[in-house]
Amino acid sequence: xxxxxxxxxxxxxxxxxxxxxxxxxxxxxxxxxxxxxxxxxxxxxxxxxxxxxxxxxxxxxxxxxxxxxxxxxxxxxxxxxxx
Amino acid sequence: xxxxxxxxxxxxxxxxxxxxxxxxxxxxxxxxxxxxxxxxxxxxxxxxxxxxxxxxxxxxxxxxxxxxxxxxxxxxxxxxxxxxxxxxxxxxxxxxxxxxxxxxxxxxxxxxxxxxxxxxxxxxxxxxxxxxxxxxxxxxxxxxxxxxxxxxxxxxxxxxxxxxxxxxxxxxxxxxxxxxxxxxxxxxxxxxxxxxxxxxxxxxxxxxxxxxxxxxxxxxxxxxxx
Numbered sequence: 074x075x076x077x078x079x080x081x082x083x084x085x086x087x088x089x090x091x092x093x094x095x096x097x098x099x100x101x102x103x104x105x106x107x108x109x110x111x112x113x114x115x116x117x118x119x120x121x122x123x124x125x126x127x128x129x130x131x132x133x134x135x136x137x138x139x140x141x142x143x144x145x146x147x148x149x150x151x152x153x154x155x156x
Numbered sequence: 157x158x159x160x161x162x163x164x165x166x167x168x169x170x171x172x173x174x175x176x177x178x179x180x181x182x183x184x185x186x187x188x189x190x191x192x193x194x195x196x197x198x199x200x201x202x203x204x205x206x207x208x209x210x211x212x213x214x215x216x217x218x219x220x221x222x223x224x225x226x227x228x229x230x231x232x233x234x235x236x237x238x239x240x241x242x243x244x245x246x247x248x249x250x251x252x253x254x255x256x257x258x259x260x261x262x263x264x265x266x267x268x269x270x271x272x273x274x275x276x277x278x279x280x281x282x283x284x285x286x287x288x289x290x291x292x293x294x295x296x297x298x299x300x301x302x303x304x305x306x307x308x309x310x311x312x313x314x315x316x317x318x319x320x321x322x323x324x325x326x327x328x329x330x331x332x333x334x335x336x337x338x339x340x341x342x343x344x345x346x347x348x349x350x351x352x353x354x355x356x357x358x359x360x361x362x363x364x365x366x367x368x369x370x371x372x373x374x375x376x377x378x379x380x381x382x
Contacts, residue, residue: 088305089330091265143215143251145258146305 076121078133079152082142083114117141120156129153158185159376162199164229164245166191166209166220171242171353175205178353182369184376191223201238201282201376202229204245206298206351216259216301217247226252238282238375239345243299246337246347255338255347256314257306262299263330271362272297272350273325274336281321281339282375283346283368292325293364295350297336302349304331304338314338322348344375 084090092113100108123129137149161179163172176186209220233239241249249255271294276287314320322337337348352365
């Protein structure tokens with residue numbers, strides 16, 4: 074089976090996010106005055122061949138934790154869909 | 157014979173020749189090593205130089221840690237050999253797990269290219285053994301991601317185990333505890349954001365980096381004799 078994986082990487086809560094903070098500071102000037110707690114992050118997508126969803130999840134999670142995110146400062150979430 | 161300082165070249169490294177020159181100014185012999193090699197050859201110390209290894213894609217150091225040479229660097233470090241990571245090299249060492257913590261984007265998202273005033277805060281590492289505790293050094297920094305961060309427990313260990321080797325006098329990048337350089341438990345692996353090789357000749361505006369490079373060459377000659 075083949076799955077499409079989407080991994081989102083964000084800084085852990087409590088880790089300063091200067092990029093998110095800078096975006097947030099720019100918002101009032103653009104007229105967005107109802108937005109708070111902006112966090113910047115990155116998104117990755119890839120396809121996984123695996124016997125079932127559990128196996129695909131295992132592989133994708135390992136990739137996310139070993140490479141895509143630096144667990145010292147970042148955390149990741151995984152979204153998986155069969156294609 | 158002058159100790160041999162191996163300088164690893166990754167695709168995108170750009171300080172390797174400066175480090176070779178700096179090592180030679182400090183009495184060593186500089187040898188370039190290729191990141192794709194699985195052996196270090198006959199070297200007495202290893203330096204991971206500054207630059208943009210593998211384009212800094214994903215995160216600085218994230219891909220370089222999978223370069224074939226890194227397994228040999230890990231073994232060399234484990235055996236007690238002196239290993240120094242300068243700037244991007246420091247980022248590689250943290251990504252590779254040879255040093256704790258991580259280097260985030262600078263506070264206020266500023267790329268910093270300027271002389272930095274540093275204080276020697278430990279002399280129990282291969283890079284600072286020849287320096288004096290409390291000595292002030294002016295050495296250039298040149299980075300976007302030099303904001304050292306780690307969890308509270310790691311910071312406490314670094315402090316109590318005397319592993320913070322250099323601190324910024326005015327912390328330009330927002331690092332925790334103004335950390336500019338740290339060592340591993342044994343003191344033979346050191347990472348620092350400032351570039352001692354760019355302060356190794358009066359013509360460059362400062363020779364303050366020489367005391368660090370001489371310490372490294374000294375550690376390399378001890379490691380060669382062992």
